[in-house]
Amino acid sequence: MNLHEYQAKDILRRYGVTTPEGTVVTTADEARAAAVAFGGPVMVKAQVHVGGRGKAGGVKFCKTPDEAHEKASKILGMTIKGLTVKKVLIAPAADIASEAYVGIIVDRARKKPVFMVSAAGGIDIEEVAATTPEKIRYHAVDVRYGLMAFEALELGFFLYNDAKLARAAAKVMQQLYAAFMATGCSLAEINPLVVTPAGDIVALDGKMVIDDNELERRADLEALRDVDSEDPAEVDARNCNLTFIKLDGNVGCIVNGAGLAMATMDLVKYYGGDPANFLDIGGSSNPEKVVNAIRIITADPNVKSILFNIFGGITRTDDVANGIVTALKANPLKVPLVIRLTGTNEEIALKILKENGLSASSDMDEAVQQAVKLAAGGQAA
Amino acid sequence: MSVFINKNTKLVVQGITGRDGSFHTKQMMEYGTQVVAGVTPGKGGQKFENAIPIFNTVADAVKESGANTAVIYVPPPYAADAIMEAASSGVSLVVCITEGVPVLDMTKVYAFVKERGVRLLGPNCPGLISPGESKVGIIPGRICTPGPVGVVSRSGTLTYEVVYQLTRAGIGQTTCVGIGGDPINGTNFIDCLEAFENDPATKAIAMMGEIGGTDEQEAAEYIKTRMKKPVVGFIAGQTAPPGRRMGHAGAIISGSAGTAAEKIDAFEKCGIGVAKRPMDFVELIKARLPKN
Numbered sequence: 001m002n003l004h005e006y007q008a009k010d011i012l013r014r015y016g017v018t019t020p021e022g023t024v025v026t027t028a029d030e031a032r033a034a035a036v037a038f039g040g041p042v043m044v045k046a047q048v049h050v051g052g053r054g055k056a057g058g059v060k061f062c063k064t065p066d067e068a069h070e071k072a073s074k075i076l077g078m079t080i081k082g083l084t085v086k087k088v089l090i091a092p093a094a095d096i097a098s099e100a101y102v103g104i105i106v107d108r109a110r111k112k113p114v115f116m117v118s119a120a121g122g123i124d125i126e127e128v129a130a131t132t133p134e135k136i137r138y139h140a141v142d143v144r145y146g147l148m149a150f151e152a153l154e155l156g157f158f159l160y161n162d163a164k165l166a167r168a169a170a171k172v173m174q175q176l177y178a179a180f181m182a183t184g185c186s187l188a189e190i191n192p193l194v195v196t197p198a199g200d201i202v203a204l205d206g207k208m209v210i211d212d213n214e215l216e217r218r219a220d221l222e223a224l225r226d227v228d229s230e231d232p233a234e235v236d237a238r239n240c241n242l243t244f245i246k247l248d249g250n251v252g253c254i255v256n257g258a259g260l261a262m263a264t265m266d267l268v269k270y271y272g273g274d275p276a277n278f279l280d281i282g283g284s285s286n287p288e289k290v291v292n293a294i295r296i297i298t299a300d301p302n303v304k305s306i307l308f309n310i311f312g313g314i315t316r317t318d319d320v321a322n323g324i325v326t327a328l329k330a331n332p333l334k335v336p337l338v339i340r341l342t343g344t345n346e347e348i349a350l351k352i353l354k355e356n357g358l359s360a361s362s363d364m365d366e367a368v369q370q371a372v373k374l375a376a377g378g379q380a381a
Numbered sequence: 382m383s384v385f386i387n388k389n390t391k392l393v394v395q396g397i398t399g400r401d402g403s404f405h406t407k408q409m410m411e412y413g414t415q416v417v418a419g420v421t422p423g424k425g426g427q428k429f430e431n432a433i434p435i436f437n438t439v440a441d442a443v444k445e446s447g448a449n450t451a452v453i454y455v456p457p458p459y460a461a462d463a464i465m466e467a468a469s470s471g472v473s474l475v476v477c478i479t480e481g482v483p484v485l486d487m488t489k490v491y492a493f494v495k496e497r498g499v500r501l502l503g504p505n506c507p508g509l510i511s512p513g514e515s516k517v518g519i520i521p522g523r524i525c526t527p528g529p530v531g532v533v534s535r536s537g538t539l540t541y542e543v544v545y546q547l548t549r550a551g552i553g554q555t556t557c558v559g560i561g562g563d564p565i566n567g568t569n570f571i572d573c574l575e576a577f578e579n580d581p582a583t584k585a586i587a588m589m590g591e592i593g594g595t596d597e598q599e600a601a602e603y604i605k606t607r608m609k610k611p612v613v614g615f616i617a618g619q620t621a622p623p624g625r626r627m628g629h630a631g632a633i634i635s636g637s638a639g640t641a642a643e644k645i646d647a648f649e650k651c652g653i654g655v656a657k658r659p660m661d662f663v664e665l666i667k668a669r670l671p672k673n
Binding site for chain 2 (some may be wrong): 143181255269
């Protein structure tokens with residue numbers, strides 16, 4: 001789960017990191033009022049879950065409250081990489097002497113949280129890695145001991161020659177690490193970490209991604225979710241315990257298991273079609289899940305055929321068949337349906353489908369080809 | 382022959398009285414797995430299905446039953462502790478089926494089990510099966526049949542799909558291992574490939590990877606430099622939109638975006654047969670098995 005910049009900064013502040021106070025607003029008038037309250041120049045920053053906000057025109061420097069009003073009215077409602085901006089953060093503009101990057105991510109190869117730090121901050125760290133990889137230093141943390149003071153200081157001295165700045169940066173590293181661990185993050189970064197002309201170290205921007213697996217046991221983290229800024233269909237699917245990602249194609253796919261779901265999408269593409277989505281109904285299926293899956297898929301007007309690919313292990317194929325029948329009775333489909341199912345309780349499933357005038361294939365390849373053909377306007381074989 | 386589990390595997394089931402634990406324990410017993418004990422704290426002294434003794438702790442269960450392998454079906458918030466309890470009990474293999482274990486929990490667990498020299502499979506995996514000998518986990522027994530192919534995969538149902546197609550074509554398996562799809566897991570592709578290379582009964586290997594990370598690329602290098610047996614590979618997620626599951630920062634650290642194209646390229650460069658569709662495994666494996 002992605003956090004907004006203002007949420008990440010609130011958390012960092014609680015762990016002792018210095019970061020400019022800001023106000024989150026949803027209208028241009030509120031933006032002006034916030035700028036008046038801060039006095040002096042401000043930044044207006046779009047709060048959306050995408051990178052590259054600045055490049056897309058979602059972050060602006062404003063000298064006066066009137067300018068803040070004007071820029072906020074342009075940014076609010078703009079679309080950045082498919083997401084509409086509904087909130088902006090108004091924060092006092094800071095004077096910058098130098099910019100650094102400090103981030104932590106759980107690294108699957110090292111199986112540890114790994115620090116990435118670079119004195120080349122303020123720009124995309126991807127760009128630094130691609131062009132000047134020697135400017136990035138990595139440090140893997142043994143979680144049993146945490147980030148030790150000397151390790152933090154080594155990282156501090158990698159960023160700054162000045163001992164006072166290196167010590168201050170080391171403190172920020174330890175605070176960031178504490179926030180990362182306590183918030184169940186898979187990523188936390190400060191970019192840029194700036195030194196002001198007065199010699200203070202300040203986090204000007206913060207980003208945090210929380211491991212979705214933490215949310216079940218951490219109501220405090222789940223409460224940070226901003227449903228308003230997520231794709232409505234994906235929110236709907238999550239509430240129904242389905243994993244759904246919308247894509248641009250026209251073959252709606254309903255599959256059990258993430259690996260098989262991806263392999264099904266790939267096979268659709270292999271036969272010249274385009275998947276409309278990724279949808280995993282998960283392990284323990286019940287008919288209601290299937291009903292919801294069909295509802296979510298058919299809400300997409302691009303969908304020209306629907307393909308079920310179910311390999312029953314834990315998933316009982318008769319549950320899936322019952323779900324299909326229930327969904328179709330309530331809302332007859334306007335697009336053709338292709339069902340492939342095999343595995344647990346297959347005989348019962350086939351009987352249920354047959355009694356309701358439906359049929360199913362036991363072969364994945366055959367079913368995918370059929371669904372692609374039907375989506376392209378062809379006739380059923 | 383087989384890898385990791387065989388007819389001598391003696392299993393303790395953690396979470397044996399839960400919904401998933403009890404269902405799959407019955408399935409494993411029906412398959413012929415030697416289930417020797419169960420664990421549910423507070424239910425020590427009772428019996429599962431009037432046959433399998435239940436203990437309060439894994440340590441008690443192992444001491445009394447002589448179990449050498451543990452399987453875990455406990456809910457996600459307790460799974461990390463259950464793995465560490467199993468790793469402290471004297472078993473040599475711990476299989477964690479539980480899906481949704483927080484990744485920061487796993488950073489601790491991984492170090493803990495490594496220090497004790499215990500093999501962990503999973504979490505978030507379907508377990509493993511050595512057809513005709515033993516099954517630990519949730520892989521449907523009836524889709525498997527004994528034979529010469531080792532199967533290793535990051536996914537559950539995709540494994541079933543491939544194994545089902547192999548079995549239908551008359552190609553059996555030594556062992557099918559699901560290593561799980563989480564960012565931090567106990568056993569990786571290379572661990573399984575090494576075991577299959579050392580298993581005399583395994584003549585060829587089918588490997589199913591997916592997008593994210595660099596495990597498949599490292600496995601490809603291992604196959605090229607260290608293995609004599611033929612391997613056929615598949616990567617799921619060629620059409621997956623980039624960046625939905627893995628941020629760019631993860632890509633920087635591993636020096637790779639973990640895309641399907643990169644992984645397939647690594648397979649091809651290392652002389653691994655590439656299955657473009659799940660069904661392609663049948664012909665590719667057939668062509669690589671010794672003729673007799």
